[in-house]
Amino acid sequence: MESTGIKTKQKADRQAASEHPSGDKRFKVLDITMKRAQYRQDALIEVLHKAQESFGFLEEDVLLYVARKLKLPLSRVFGVATFYHLFSLKPSGAHSCVVCLGTACYVKGSGAVLSALENHTGIHQGETTADGQMSLMTARCLGACGIAPAVVFDGTVAGKQTAEEAIDKIKQWGIGNEA
């Protein structure tokens, strides 16, 4: 009897040791993803995708956790996280605005759309407004060249954008109205 009690306790201890001490539910989501991938090291990119989806960005704590769970050196996890453009190590804004700078969009004036947005918000591409309301980003090519220039507002693609239209859109989010 007693030995079973000890075993259960050991098991609980082991589980507690492997869980994230913060008890944050989002780490549980990560655990499920890693478990589904059988903790294989080649699933690193998928796990980081999931982490970014749950946390919004890859904080150091998350990278440490993933590295430990997948038994990878932190340098390798950090190396992969910094290599790919989609992974962000900085928190992103509540809203996102992604301007496509592919060739077709560029030829049709997406550069002007981007500078208008930069002027309006006072931030450069890749940055987030000081109040954390919006991140302004650029994409290499969204593959929506038929409707160039394309801008993605919070995940929804909008085609044939002019600078005025794009600014109207972010004004609806209440961004830079005082400007």
Added chain:
Amino acid sequence: MDITELLEIAEKERSHQKPIRVHCCTSTGCRAANSLSVKKNLEGAVKDVGLSDRVQVVGVGCMGFCGNGPLVEIDPQEKLYERVTPNDAASIIEAINGGIATAPEGDLKHPFFARQLRIVRENSGKIDPESIDEYIAVGGYQPLYKVIHDMTPAEVVDEITRSGLRGRGGAGYPTGLKWATVAKMPPGQKYIVCNGDEGDPGAFMDRSVLESDPHKVLEGMAIAGYAVGASEGYIYVRAEYPLAIERLETAIKQAKKLGILGSQIFYSAFDFKINIRIGAGAFVCGEETALISSIEGGRGNPRPRPPYPAQEGLWGCPTLINNVETFANIAAIVREGGDWYASIGTEKSKGTKVFALTGKIRNNGLIEVPMGITLREIVAEMGGGIPDGEVKAVQTGGPSGGCIPASLLDTPVDYESLSNLGSMMGSGGMVVMDKETSMVEVARFYMEFCRGETCGKCIPCRAGTVQMYHTLTKILKGEANQTDLERLQALCDMVKHTSLCGLGQSAPNPVISTLRYFPEEYTTLIKPDVLNGKVAVSH
């Protein structure tokens, strides 16, 4: 599942289909123009008018004319409506019975449609990409059944070799030869990889194929698996294509459920499973060795070749890597025969190629044309030229390609002709530019792209692209002199010949081609030489 069951599914699906089908595009381009609301209203209108027994609304893949979306086509009446708004829906349904539609009607006889020959895109815009039954109803998965039961792997490789198909990723390596190389490797674990990392700005053919007809790609991969002796495949798709990923996942699930993917396919001894790998935004991952490294969960750094992936690829096993469009050709080649495919196109470039026609052109969209068609036919006839102005140049092949001036528009489109012009076929992006576009600016745009996308493993590419970018910026600012121009040319030469992978080797192409065809644009920006600060030595 055997052939009778497959034919039964096809028959059942065909008998369920209503005589009139209203095709509404639900791909990325038209979705951005609100096509989902259009589809909803069309469905509502069919109910309201009480035509549900004769008419069905189908969400289909890309019809190609993305610039004028959302598109709605009435099949079999051959009517096409462009720029449809949700308010037009009711009138379109009434027009089936002779009413007048409020949406502008498109012309299916326009060269944009009439000059096309569809092999890769034969089902795009005709079937619902989220329904495997519709794919089977148009004869889908019968080629896979045919190879498994009626052909030996060697016969399949021969058929592909005979077709003369070449890699559609852009470099044009003979597909049959690549397959034969992998097939010849000793038996054991082998992999099939489908390269859907379409990073070229200005290209969206792969996205469209994956969104419009995902089963076609899966079938091509399974046939390849059978031919080379692989039991596992990976599709690597860019994360920027969420809809393509979603539809692929659905397609794989459906195919597994019917036993078309998985173990003992069609009651044979052949097993084949397919996994999706999602990229994370790195252009270099389109290079095959970098892509392998990325699938393995690492940084996308290329490695020197040989050994080629066909010998040592994913986890050190022989790996067959082909582009999405290459795999999308396979089922048709098996169905119609290699000789049929070889009868299309030119002597060295067989078959058709899908191009993304974009830029300052009247008709933006996707076209599939036989190889050997001239650029002028594509740009002037199919694309309808530039609304108000003249074509100055056509850029093909993305950052690895070059700009072709208007004077050379009569060049036939095939691998060799484009290479001879200092451009390349590339994945199939075609960006048309007019007089307003500065070629030096375009060269700098591509160099900025390469500078940001180089992986940094080899120095020529890492440092060379940065220096070229700075020099081009200097030229544009009017601060450069003749020496800078010479240095730029020397850099182009050096980066082209000493870089490790295709990204660096082809990065200077946009600069080289603009220097070659538009030298006056550079020279007008160059300051007259002031002896470069050197003092002439008097003897």
